[in-house]
Amino acid sequence: KNEVEQSPQNLTAQEGEFITINCSYSVGISALHWLQQHPGGGIVSLFMLSSGKKKHGRLIATINIQEKHSSLHITASHPRDSAVYICAPFNTDKLIFGTGTRLQVFP
Amino acid sequence: EAQVTQNPRYLITVTGKKLTVTCSQNMNHEYMSWYRQDPGLGLRQIYYSMNVEVTDKGDVPEGYKVSRKEKRNFPLILESPSPNQTSLYFCASRFAVRGPQHFGDGTRLSIL
Numbered sequence: 001k002n003e004v005e006q007s008p009q010n011l012t013a014q015e016g017e018f019i020t021i022n023c024s025y026s027v028g029i030s031a032l033h034w035l036q037q038h039p040g041g042g043i044v045s046l047f048m049l050s051s052g053k054k055k056h057g058r059l060i061a062t063i064n065i066q067e068k069h070s071s072l073h074i075t076a077s078h079p080r081d082s083a084v085y086i087c088a089p090f091n092t093d094k095l096i097f098g099t100g101t102r103l104q105v106f107p
Numbered sequence: 108e109a110q111v112t113q114n115p116r117y118l119i120t121v122t123g124k125k126l127t128v129t130c131s132q133n134m135n136h137e138y139m140s141w142y143r144q145d146p147g148l149g150l151r152q153i154y155y156s157m158n159v160e161v162t163d164k165g166d167v168p169e170g171y172k173v174s175r176k177e178k179r180n181f182p183l184i185l186e187s188p189s190p191n192q193t194s195l196y197f198c199a200s201r202f203a204v205r206g207p208q209h210f211g212d213g214t215r216l217s218i219l
Contacts, residue, residue: 004149035208041215042213043210043213045207045208048206050205086150088150093166094140094152094155095150097149102140
């Protein structure tokens with residue numbers, strides 16, 4: 001069993017829809033990263049959080065350390081949000097990466 | 108502009124021909140890492156470095172070498188590349204142990 005599980009693996013949405021991507025992990029962590037990988041391959045860090053909730057524009061990330069679960073929400077999705085979203089818990093001194101959720105948002 | 112720069116972006120080469128992928132960051136970060144990304148497997152750490160002259164193996168170090176002679180540079184060396192090292196490679200850096208990661212644009216390597 002993978003240490004990090006993301007769901008769904010693939011997601012298709014219409015522009016304007018509310019999106020939720022889930023991440024469950026089995027190891028103890030001190031923080032968790034959400035990353036975005038664009039079709040061209042580049043990876044950017046969206047959030048790093050260790051408790052509660054963070055918001056940046058239309059993106060919201062939440063984490064429940066006790067339940068070992070995090071979610072990434074996108075409000076009012078847009079075609080430019082189409083990308084792969086990767087959950088990466090931080091365990092001891094390294095990141096453990098999920099395999100990602102591929103999101104496609106159609107106009 | 109704060110960035111992590113990898114070169115080359117694309118490389119096609121043959122088995123056994125030594126190659127180096129360079130990585131440089133301009134943010135004075137102490138922590139640097141190399142990852143490879145393969146379909147269905149996600150990102151896996153190859154090597155990491157916590158400071159100059161301090162490097163350690165990640166999850167998949169076989170067939171790779173690294174060095175950290177200067178804080179800004181962290182090259183990845185494939186002494187004798189093999190086809191199973193065909194992959195997308197990323198260099199990343201961060202300031203603190205748990206700080207945000209900054210990734211390079213990736214290097215797509217094909218070993219024939």
